Amino acid sequence: MKLIFTHENRLLVELAKSKLEVAGIPVFLKNEFAQGGSGDLAPHQTWLELWLERERDFERARQLLRDDGDGQSAWRCGECGEENGAAFDYCWNCQCPRPAHS
Ligand SMILES: [Zn+2]
16 A cells, blocks of 8 residues: 555545546545544644555556646646646645746
8 A cells, every 4th residue: 555645635635536546546545534623633644645555556646646737737846856737736745835937
């Protein structure tokens, strides 16, 4: 199992999940029922997480999440250099916001 995507915005995680499922990649969610207000947990620990059942799907899954958007181009994270799909406003890898000029 391998974590492929997590985000503060649960909708983005759900979107990524359905995209991978459509492509036939088995995935599952963690923290699906975690919500804010849980007291002991830091906020990032309650982010919805999208996991791959098979690690060997990782590269393909990442490619699929990258090839996003409607003709918009992918952007490169200024922090970690990772490429991100056009639909994502935050780096999938380090959660840095997308550069404004991109
Ligand atoms: Zn990054």
